[in-house]
Amino acid sequence: MTWQEEFKRNITSAEALREVLPMTDEEYRLIHEEAERFPMAISRYYCSLIDPADPDDPIRRMAVPSSTGSSLEGLLDTSGEHSNTILPGIQHKYRQTTLVLVATQCAMYCRYCFRRRFVGMDEDPTAKVQDLIGYLHEHPEITNCLLSGGDAFLQDTKKLESWLEPLSREPQLDFIRLGTRTPVTFPIRITSDPSLPELLGRIGEKKQLYVVTHFNHPKEFTDEAYKALRMLQEKRVVIKNQTVLLKGVNADPDTLAELLRKVTAAGIVQHYIFQCRPVVGATNYFQVPIIEGSRIVNAANAMQNGLGKCADYTMSHVTGKIRILGQTDNGEMLFQYKQAKDPSRIGQFFTKRLSPDEKWLN
Numbered sequence: 388m389t390w391q392e393e394f395k396r397n398i399t400s401a402e403a404l405r406e407v408l409p410m411t412d413e414e415y416r417l418i419h420e421e422a423e424r425f426p427m428a429i430s431r432y433y434c435s436l437i438d439p440a441d442p443d444d445p446i447r448r449m450a451v452p453s454s455t456g457s458s459l460e461g462l463l464d465t466s467g468e469h470s471n472t473i474l475p476g477i478q479h480k481y482r483q484t485t486l487v488l489v490a491t492q493c494a495m496y497c498r499y500c501f502r503r504r505f506v507g508m509d510e511d512p513t514a515k516v517q518d519l520i521g522y523l524h525e526h527p528e529i530t531n532c533l534l535s536g537g538d539a540f541l542q543d544t545k546k547l548e549s550w551l552e553p554l555s556r557e558p559q560l561d562f563i564r565l566g567t568r569t570p571v572t573f574p575i576r577i578t579s580d581p582s583l584p585e586l587l588g589r590i591g592e593k594k595q596l597y598v599v600t601h602f603n604h605p606k607e608f609t610d611e612a613y614k615a616l617r618m619l620q621e622k623r624v625v626i627k628n629q630t631v632l633l634k635g636v637n638a639d640p641d642t643l644a645e646l647l648r649k650v651t652a653a654g655i656v657q658h659y660i661f662q663c664r665p666v667v668g669a670t671n672y673f674q675v676p677i678i679e680g681s682r683i684v685n686a687a688n689a690m691q692n693g694l695g696k697c698a699d700y701t702m703s704h705v706t707g708k709i710r711i712l713g714q715t716d717n718g719e720m721l722f723q724y725k726q727a728k729d730p731s732r733i734g735q736f737f738t739k740r741l742s743p744d745e746k747w748l749n
């Protein structure tokens with residue numbers, strides 16, 4: 388079976404989900420209602436990782452709409468993406484980087500997704516390659532592009548090539564990043580289609596490629612996931628991981644520590660542990676208070692070797708990427724701008740006294 392055929396078998400309705408996961412009538416009604424608001428898609432593979440006997444299964448929590456995740460509290464654009472969009476689908480927030488939306492679909496719609504305002508919806512906010520190339524030429528300060536979405540691998544290989552081929556010829560770019568969660572949620576995209584690793588290998592001869600993926604729980608490291616990762620690594624693609632700290636999924640030191648160890652053992656470079664954004668539907672269900680999150684991350688890091696603790700606990704804020712460093716002796720939280728929309732802030736430290744339940748900097 389091709390990945391496209393398998394993709395069509397995704398579970399996208401409460402009816403289809405009920406055939407594979409036990410649920411009460413009330414749960415069925417709520418899943419149906421919530422999936423009307425923000426689309427549901429769960430690949431058969433990712434669904435098979437759920438323990439049907441465990442209502443609190445972490446994979447289930449990330450993938451299946453729930454009543455407590457249906458709160459409309461929160462925002463749809465938490466990082467100011469709208470104001471950073473300079474051409475359709477092209478964002479320029481940080482001096483050296485452009486973020487480019489190249490796809491609107493994902494193999495699984497994470498229930499905490501910060502782009503849920505458009506992923507899986509009819510709206511098409513994707514960019515055009517000629518717009519991107521023109522913008523790059525006007526902005527020689529840009530040294531890398533992040534192709535994201537949606538999921539950059541959820542387009543056919545020819546379409547992906549139409550992005551990578553011209554970008555690989557741009558001397559101003561040091562490297563290209565590709566944002567994809569397919570190694571985690573849909574590894575068949577990589578393992579069943581040799582044209583994809585072949586393309587990445589060919590482009591990689593001209594321009595270094597980074598795949599930024601998104602493992603959140605140790606259960607996601609399956610034989611299929613390892614196989615997909617290896618196929619990318621064999622093509623000299625550097626894989627980085629960003630994790631979101633999620634209540635009920637990985638927000639305890641032991642689970643997070645095990646995840647970080649598995650990431651390192653798979654030859655993946657640690658990138659970020661993100662504070663979950665205050666997205667509509669995620670604030671109460673997934674967000675962990677900052678003080679508690681900092682304790683969890685520091686405790687998990689204490690169980691790592693040097694490579695395992697390279698991920699910064701970070702808030703992707705409207706003003707920039709803010710590292711959450713920990714609590715000072717007087718009880719204030721210490722932060723530092725790792726990246727900032729206003730370059731004069733980069734590197735700046737600041738402190739703030741937070742209440743134990745504060746989950747974001749407003």
Ligand code: SF4
Nearest residue numbers: 493496497500537568
């Ligand atoms: S893979 Fe990324 S873009 Fe897709 S639903 Fe999950 S968080 Fe959103």
